[in-house]
Amino acid sequence: MSNVLPAVVIGAGPSGIETAVELRRRGIDAEVFDAGPLGHTISWWAPGTRWFSSNDRISIAGVPLQTVDQAKASREEYLNYLRSVVDQFAVPVHTFKRLVSITPAAEPLDDAPSCWRLGFRRTSGEPSAAEQARGGVSRSVDTSARSHTDFFLDARAVVLAIGGTDFPNRLGVPGEELPHVDGFLREIHRYHGRRVLIVGGRNSAVEAAIRLHRGGAKVSLCYHREQLPSDGIKYWLRPEIEGLIRSGSIEAYFGSRVAEISSRHVTIRSQGEGDSAADTEVEADDVLTLIGYHQDQSLLGQLGLVSDAPSGAPLYDTETMQTSHRGIYVAGTAVGGTQSSRYQVFLENCHEHPRKIADHLCRERVASAPGGGPGRGNTRDDGLSKRIAMQPES
Ligand SMILES: Cc1cc2nc3c(=O)[nH]c(=O)nc-3n(C[C@H](O)[C@H](O)[C@H](O)COP(=O)(O)OP(=O)(O)OC[C@H]3O[C@@H](n4cnc5c(N)ncnc54)[C@H](O)[C@@H]3O)c2cc1C
Missing domain, CATH: 3.50.50.60 (FAD/NAD(P)-binding domain)
Structure with missing residues (x-):
């Protein structure tokens, strides 16, 4: 031993x-x-x-x-x-x-x-x-x-x-395996002058959108909710991303999901009222799936x-x-x-x-240890179910 x-x-x-x-x-x-x-x-x-x-x-x-x-x-x-x-x-x-x-x-x-x-x-x-x-x-x-x-x-x-x-989460849509689709943000420099579609609306996606815009990329953002989450973004990122979206510097597709990715386009499907879902084709050189x-x-x-x-x-x-x-x-x-x-x-x-x-x-x-006291205090089941309470995932 x-x-x-x-x-x-x-x-x-x-x-x-x-x-x-x-x-x-x-x-x-x-x-x-x-x-x-x-x-x-x-x-x-x-x-x-x-x-x-x-x-x-x-x-x-x-x-x-x-x-x-x-x-x-x-x-x-x-x-x-x-x-x-x-x-x-x-x-x-x-x-x-x-x-x-x-x-x-x-x-x-x-x-x-x-x-x-x-x-x-x-x-x-x-x-x-x-x-x-x-x-x-x-x-x-x-x-x-x-x-x-x-x-x-x-x-x-x-x-x-x-x-x-x-592992980065996956969208589960056709075309996700194409080489220009990535679950990780890389060095900002490589995106200069490129059209980048970012999927997601929390910290990683929002920070990437701001940095890539500042780094000279043409950025679009696709998020499945109607607006950015009130509690999922750091307070100092929110005014900046909102300002960039308001001014049109970053194009945002809210209430929308990616339906399909091809080598040149991303098909974004809006979740309209009732059956009024509509598809938009967005041109993208890079697609970043920053969804956790x-x-x-x-x-x-x-x-x-x-x-x-x-x-x-x-x-x-x-x-x-x-x-x-x-x-x-x-x-x-x-x-x-x-x-x-x-x-x-x-x-x-x-x-x-x-x-x-x-x-x-x-x-x-x-x-x-020899003479170390009565038993080893087997903790096998001691308070085992006191697992930290997790919030439901959104
Ligand atoms: C962009 C970004 C920003 C973040 N910012 C923050 C922040 O501000 N504050 C914060 O608290 N957290 C932040 N996080 C989360 C952050 O990554 C973690 O808090 C931190 O790294 C957790 O440390 P850890 O040691 O628990 O796990 P990790 O740093 O993830 O370390 C786990 C290690 O285990 C290794 N490993 C896994 N499986 C095996 C195996 N089978 N064999 C051998 N090795 C294995 C992995 O290689 C890894 O090195 C951020 C994450 C991201 C992606």
Whole structure:
């Protein structure tokens, strides 16, 4: 059992890093694994994108986040910050390693600590010598991914800090697979002089519309409601987008949905009264579907942790962050599942998670030490259904 890691954190986003720092401060040797680079989710934001949250709310591990102009941190500033935090606390972060399977490593006796076998797939590169020595390496058995190498690790505690924005939502209309249709805003520069149709009406869509207009694109906006939502847009974006729409600088199609996309046009169908729906053809060089994201629930599904809620948010004990499986915890925005367009769980309200997990793991450690007290306080069902209340998705 010497190769068993005390704690593995899956996800090198801000919550995963904050959790690992807290565990290491408390003497638990946590290591972090991510399917992509450090701060993977933030790394795919368009260059120059700023956080909506203020810096003190997104700073982690007690390390102040300062920006050059005291404004809200940009993607670049925050990625710099994440690197500094990781370096400052010497957190071992293993990037480009996706956790693909999670199973009990051995049948735990009632009193024994939990132990989980984690199967990773490298998303680039070869396994390091340390990984080979520690967990054993085997060629993948998945014939569809023969070129990938899988490796396995055993861990007593696993924290799933996997976030909730893995995949952009889809419209489900013909033509969506065309190459000029994208669920991600890219560098603003590439859209200069192009006709861009943005689908959506919340923060990401509105911010993209403003930035692309300022960056020299001809922007149209298509949103299924009759007007922009009163509560779904940051207060400083609203006057600007409303002014641009009023002046005709941005053409807005409200109460309308995309019906079809071709290489040159987008067919926008207005939802008129009764049967009076009408189609409009809008010319577009690029179509951005900025209609939210959904969580990759494959790991949670393997563990039977996807709830019946529309979000699929995992069930867990809100005191300890432990799920129904001993030794499996959730942290960060992963607890919100797929939040659709009504976000309730942000980084800023997740900062308690690391402390709760560390407290619980420390208590477990004391309880399982020789003479460590009566029983291990099995938390399997403790307050399990105290899942955070999610608002209905709109
Ligand atoms: C444009 C934009 C602006 C935003 N602005 C704000 C804001 O102002 N305030 C705010 O609070 N939030 C904001 N968010 C949401 C923001 O992304 C999250 O708050 C923050 O990144 C959450 O941190 P996290 O650590 O919980 O999850 P994430 O940062 O999403 O990290 C999860 C990590 O887990 C990794 N992962 C997932 N599955 C696996 C696996 N199987 N194996 C290994 N690794 C895996 C991912 O690669 C990822 O790096 C914004 C999102 C977008 C898209």
